[in-house]
Amino acid sequence: MDFTIKNALIATKDEYSTTDVHLVNENIAAISPQLEVVGTVINGENKLLLPGFVNAHTHSSEMWQRGITSMYPLELWLTELYDFTPLDCEKVYLSALGTAVETLLSGGTSVVDHLVLIPGQELETISSAVRAYKEVGIRAFVAPLIQDVSLSAGIPSGDKQQTHEPYFRSTEATLELIEEAVRLFHKPEEGISILVAPTGMQLCSDALFKGCIELSEKYNLCRHSHLLETRAQEKLSQEQYGCTAVEHLKHIGYLDYRTSLAHCVHLTDSDIAILAETKSTVVHNPLSNLRLGSGIAPILKYRQAGVNVTFGCDGSSSNDSQDLLEAIKIGSILHNVTDVDYRHWITPRESVTMASLGGARGLNMADKLGSLDVGKKADLVLYDLKNLSLLPRTDPIGLLVLGRPINVVDSVWVNGKQIVADGKVTTIDVDKLREELFNQSQWYTKRQSESVKAVETHYRYVMGI
Ligand SMILES: [Zn+2]
Numbered sequence: 001m002d003f004t005i006k007n008a009l010i011a012t013k014d015e016y017s018t019t020d021v022h023l024v025n026e027n028i029a030a031i032s033p034q035l036e037v038v039g040t041v042i043n044g045e046n047k048l049l050l051p052g053f054v055n056a057h058t059h060s061s062e063m064w065q066r067g068i069t070s071m072y073p074l075e076l077w078l079t080e081l082y083d084f085t086p087l088d089c090e091k092v093y094l095s096a097l098g099t100a101v102e103t104l105l106s107g108g109t110s111v112v113d114h115l116v117l118i119p120g121q122e123l124e125t126i127s128s129a130v131r132a133y134k135e136v137g138i139r140a141f142v143a144p145l146i147q148d149v150s151l152s153a154g155i156p157s158g159d160k161q162q163t164h165e166p167y168f169r170s171t172e173a174t175l176e177l178i179e180e181a182v183r184l185f186h187k188p189e190e191g192i193s194i195l196v197a198p199t200g201m202q203l204c205s206d207a208l209f210k211g212c213i214e215l216s217e218k219y220n221l222c223r224h225s226h227l228l229e230t231r232a233q234e235k236l237s238q239e240q241y242g243c244t245a246v247e248h249l250k251h252i253g254y255l256d257y258r259t260s261l262a263h264c265v266h267l268t269d270s271d272i273a274i275l276a277e278t279k280s281t282v283v284h285n286p287l288s289n290l291r292l293g294s295g296i297a298p299i300l301k302y303r304q305a306g307v308n309v310t311f312g313c314d315g316s317s318s319n320d321s322q323d324l325l326e327a328i329k330i331g332s333i334l335h336n337v338t339d340v341d342y343r344h345w346i347t348p349r350e351s352v353t354m355a356s357l358g359g360a361r362g363l364n365m366a367d368k369l370g371s372l373d374v375g376k377k378a379d380l381v382l383y384d385l386k387n388l389s390l391l392p393r394t395d396p397i398g399l400l401v402l403g404r405p406i407n408v409v410d411s412v413w414v415n416g417k418q419i420v421a422d423g424k425v426t427t428i429d430v431d432k433l434r435e436e437l438f439n440q441s442q443w444y445t446k447r448q449s450e451s452v453k454a455v456e457t458h459y460r461y462v463m464g465i
Contacts, residue, residue: 002029003418004037008044008382010372011349011397021049023378026416031374040418046386047410048396050352051371052109052139052379054359055099055324057224057262057283057312059145060113060129061085063095064441066320072452074230074292074318075155075459080449081317082151087118089128091440095316096132097433101425102322103138103313105407109379109414110139110359110369112283112312114197114224114262117144119168122177123184130185130192137419137427139379141363143197143224144181146174146212147204152455154202156235158462175211182219191415193222193363200226201245202233209254222258222363228271229263230294232463246271255280260362262312263288264302265295272298272305281308281362286331287321288314300335300344310358325405328355332401348401378416383408384423 003023009016010031020035021028021044062081070080096113103111111133118125126144133140148171153164169177178196186194196212198204204225216223228234228245237245246267249255255278262283264275275282282302289295302309311331313322332346339345346354360370368377383390389406390399400408412420419427459465 001417002039003042003413003416004035004039005042005044005049005382008047008049009385009396010049011352014349016396020044021372023380023413023416026377028372028374028376028378028380031372042382042411044382046384048383048385048400049372050107050381050383051356051369052381052412052414053107053324053328053355054110054112054310054363055103055108055313055322056112056260056310056359056362057285057314058099058111058113058322059116059315060096060099061092061116062315062317063098063322064091066316068444068447069317070452072292073232074294075232076452076456077292077318078154079151079451079455083449083451084447085116089118089121089124092118092125093128093132094433094436094440096129097136097428098437099316099322100133100136100138100140101428101430101433103324104136104412104420104425105409105423106322106324106326107355107381107383107409108138108324109381109412110141110363112141112143112195112224112260112363114143114145114199117146123181126181126185133192134190135428136425137191137414137417139191139414141193141195141222142185143195144178145197145199146178146208147199148174148208149203149205151203154232154236155455155459156232156239156462160458160462162458171205171207171211174208175215178212179215182215182221186219186221195222195224197224200229200233201240201248202236206252209249209252213253216258222260223254223256224260225254225262227261227264228266229289230292231266232459234266235462244268244271246274250274250278258364260310262314263294263297265289265297267298269301272301272307275302275307276305279308281310281358283310283312283362284331285312285314285327286334287327288318290330291318291320296334296338298338299331299346300339303346304344308358308361309354310362311355324355325400329401348395348398351401352397378413380413381409382411384410
């Protein structure tokens with residue numbers, strides 16, 4: 001179906017103009033005032049049209065544990081999380097629906113789901129998330145989360161001899177699984193892409209990284225990992241490689257223009273130069289970094305070095321929401337406290353570009369997504385500028401980024417298909433989703449993680465607490 005959006009406000013170089021936009025098939029076909037009407041007419045009056053943002057790092061199934069996971073740093077938090085991760089595909093499906101809806105209603109048209117796999121039901125897990133994303137119609141980049149050493153190995157040893165249980169699945173079997181997932185689900189033209197996604201150096205062998213590089217080359221897949229999120233990982237890199245994780249990943253050939261790296265909190269200046277040189281993308285997850293006490297990623301330095309940066313919500317148990325506008329706001333102004341030179345600070349228009357084009361670039365889609373240009377895919381969001389939270393009238397993008405926009409998304413198109421209209425998702429029954437989420441959960445406040453008890457003493461010792 002085609003659309004003519006009439007009289008929408010769009011951002012020009014540093015102003016705004018009112019214009020019409022044609023969406024024909026999957027694409028933006030024309031942008032010009034007073035276009036002839038084709039297809040369905042959308043009244044864009046007093047509405048702001050922007051390219052869709054990318055929620056460039058999340059873990060959808062964490063939704064089942066939002067608001068409950070203890071106040072712990074990453075390593076202990078993850079240990080607790082894994083003790084309570086849902087082990088059924090129906091829950092995976094529902095939390096993927098929830099993640100998609102919250103992303104759409106906060107300006108996102110694409111989501112990168114670093115998906116936690118249920119042991120023994122790995123392909124079913126992926127299939128459940130893919131089904132949810134297809135039903136909603138959001139553009140999805142499913143990055144099955146893989147590792148090949150057990151969780152306790154992610155904590156540095158220090159001067160203690162540590163032994164770890166072997167991981168339950170071999171490196172080879174893991175890579176075969178991912179290749180099978182690519183064969184079954186990687187259909188970028190249908191809006192579903194599979195990424196190779198070794199979780200990070202802390203839990204992955206070089207053999208796993210190298211296997212992922214091979215798959216990425218063979219099928220032209222993007223690569224997605226966590227990188228140097230915590231001080232513990234910084235220590236671990238030195239223990240394991242005798243150099244920084246960035247130096248090591250460069251050495252084995254993992255970093256390139258298709259590689260996006262979540263967090264990047266603890267990098268050296270020469271690491272930053274490596275990210276620039278390899279054209280890797282940094283995914284900034286400010287709320288998760290605050291919640292887990294990981295630190296403040298040096299985002300202003302990345303920008304000055306020419307590193308592409310975009311935003312993610314991260315999973316819902318370290319955020320604990322999927323509000324992309326909130327992540328963009330905090331991820332922009334947080335850095336003002338790190339640099340007295342206010343000329344380096346991120347402006348609202350720059351934030352919008354980082355969230356849209358920056359996200360597209362990290363997924364090797366900058367030629368197709370991320371800006372309002374004729375010929376690009378119609379992944380667009382129309383914001384209601386008469387919403388109370390965007391009044392009185394000032395600078396629309398300034399207020400969208402710096403304010404606290406509530407229910408401001410009026411319409412969303414993905415691949416030319418309208419999937420939000422009048423502020424409501426039209427492709428699935430959100431009331432039914434709410435009912436399911438309600439029925440499959442309960443209110444509770446306390447739980448005991450046996451695994452945390454087992455590792456906490458060592459963690460405190462090695463981190464000098
Ligand atoms: Zn993550």
